[in-house]
Amino acid sequence: MASIWQYANPKKFIETSDKVLPALAVASGVTLVVGLVWGFFFTPEDYRQGSTVKIIYLHVPAALLAINAWLMMLVASLIWLVRRHHVSALAARAAAPVGATMTLIALATGAIWGQPMWGTWWVWDPRLTSFLILFLFYLGYIALWSAVEDDDTAADLTAILCMVGSVFAVLSRYAVLFWNQGLHQGASLSMDAEENVADVFYWPLLVSIGGFVLLFLALVLLRTQTEIRARRMRALTTRERMQ
Amino acid sequence: MRALLLRDLRLALRAGGGFGLGLAFYLVLVALVAFGIGPQNTLLARVAPGILWVGALLACLLSLDRILALDYEDGSLDLLATAPVPLEAIVTLKALAHWITTGLPLVLAAPLLGVLMALPGPGYPWLALSLLIGTPALSTIGTFGAALTVGLKRGGLLLSLLVLPLYVPTLIFGAEAARRGAEGLSTATPLLLLGGITCGTIALLPFASAAVLRVNLR
Numbered sequence: 247m248a249s250i251w252q253y254a255n256p257k258k259f260i261e262t263s264d265k266v267l268p269a270l271a272v273a274s275g276v277t278l279v280v281g282l283v284w285g286f287f288f289t290p291e292d293y294r295q296g297s298t299v300k301i302i303y304l305h306v307p308a309a310l311l312a313i314n315a316w317l318m319m320l321v322a323s324l325i326w327l328v329r330r331h332h333v334s335a336l337a338a339r340a341a342a343p344v345g346a347t348m349t350l351i352a353l354a355t356g357a358i359w360g361q362p363m364w365g366t367w368w369v370w371d372p373r374l375t376s377f378l379i380l381f382l383f384y385l386g387y388i389a390l391w392s393a394v395e396d397d398d399t400a401a402d403l404t405a406i407l408c409m410v411g412s413v414f415a416v417l418s419r420y421a422v423l424f425w426n427q428g429l430h431q432g433a434s435l436s437m438d439a440e441e442n443v444a445d446v447f448y449w450p451l452l453v454s455i456g457g458f459v460l461l462f463l464a465l466v467l468l469r470t471q472t473e474i475r476a477r478r479m480r481a482l483t484t485r486e487r488m489q
Numbered sequence: 490m491r492a493l494l495l496r497d498l499r500l501a502l503r504a505g506g507g508f509g510l511g512l513a514f515y516l517v518l519v520a521l522v523a524f525g526i527g528p529q530n531t532l533l534a535r536v537a538p539g540i541l542w543v544g545a546l547l548a549c550l551l552s553l554d555r556i557l558a559l560d561y562e563d564g565s566l567d568l569l570a571t572a573p574v575p576l577e578a579i580v581t582l583k584a585l586a587h588w589i590t591t592g593l594p595l596v597l598a599a600p601l602l603g604v605l606m607a608l609p610g611p612g613y614p615w616l617a618l619s620l621l622i623g624t625p626a627l628s629t630i631g632t633f634g635a636a637l638t639v640g641l642k643r644g645g646l647l648l649s650l651l652v653l654p655l656y657v658p659t660l661i662f663g664a665e666a667a668r669r670g671a672e673g674l675s676t677a678t679p680l681l682l683l684g685g686i687t688c689g690t691i692a693l694l695p696f697a698s699a700a701v702l703r704v705n706l707r
Contacts, residue, residue: 385650386647418657
């Protein structure tokens with residue numbers, strides 16, 4: 247009986263992801279190019295914000311993935327803690343730098359966007375501040391992974407850190423809301439059509455979000471493969487040294 | 490368990506620096522901020538609640554790696570882990586000892602340093618009260634961080650990177666309560682939220698700390 251857990255076997259995982267990865271890479275490349283070119287060159291300028299609105303095609307997908315990468319790491323960490331599948335822990339490890347980069351992109355594009363719109367690169371606004379805190383969480387998580395030598399210990403420690411960090415990230419979010427009501431606009435996308443951005447911006451935005459998601463998946467798969475292979479290499483060299 | 494608590498307190502007293510170091514650091518930090526900002530009393534009065542809270546937090550941070558590292562090095566932590574007391578209780582006691590040696594002196598000293606920072610009159614009781622409610626959370630979170638990094642050679646810097654983002658909610662609500670107190674506004678909401686955080690961390694985090702410690706002692 248085929249079950250999803252068979253992919254927890256590193257060999258099986260590498261075989262399958264090797265098959266999927268080229269298609270995924272091409273798909274993410276095509277989607278990103280289509281979404282970004284469409285967004286940058288074939289949408290009208292916003293009547294209030296002018297051409298600066300176009301940074302939305304980088305800003306929103308990056309911000310979306312920054313949060314969801316952490317969510318993915320949380321799920322992977324839980325799977326590692328419960329079922330002890332090494333690939334799961336390695337996937338969490340692989341996702342962390344990608345998530346950190348996405349957070350950084352969201353912060354940077356936000357600053358570039360905020361400068362002409364709000365007249366400042368940075369304000370201590372709830373959303374901005376919670377993203378900064380999220381970035382710090384990513385840094386701590388990555389640092390802990392690289393600081394602990396034993397792989398299983400590191401996986402356990404970071405998994406628990408990820409859980410505690412998630413709780414505190416949510417807590418910080420509400421604490422920061424309480425602390426300062428900010429400048430940031432509401433959600434650009436939601437189920438409620440009233441809140442959505444206008445249709446001309448909507449479709450290219452969806453396409454570039456799709457591109458970012460595919461890119462994220464491809465990067466995580468690739469990095470997980472690398473982690474598995476690096477671990478095999480280490481096992482082999484240790485065995486050689488023993489003989 | 491009481492013996493363990495007394496032992497930790499006695500160690501902190503006699504090993505030197507336990508009580509004094511955090512307080513001295515707090516004093517130095519407040520003085521440095523005053524030097525950095527300049528001697529205008531109105532300006533100092535406005536930043537006083539925040540600075541006094543940040544100072545307390547940093548002074549707490551400074552002493553975190555003492556919570557478990559010494560016991561880990563001389564092996565007594567292994568003995569404690571095999572003792573017929575749950576590891577969760579031991580971790581809680583360690584946090585309590587840290588709070589008594591670091592948090593409580595800070596609570597008592599903060600009003601005195603408030604004078605240096607030209608804290609407005611009505612702010613003193615609220616500053617002390619917010620620190621009294623908030624510092625146990627700082628100790629509990631700090632113990633979790635200390636448990637995470639206990640096996641590492643140079644865990645100090647990593648410890649502060651891991652713990653600081655966890656301190657953010659406590660800091661926000663604590664400083665907000667102190668600020669509102671100093672301005673004569675109602676402090677009920679931030680104090681209640683601060684109390685909620687403290688109760689939540691004391692109730693839940695010892696389990697995480699104990700789990701992490703078990704991994705590190707494996």
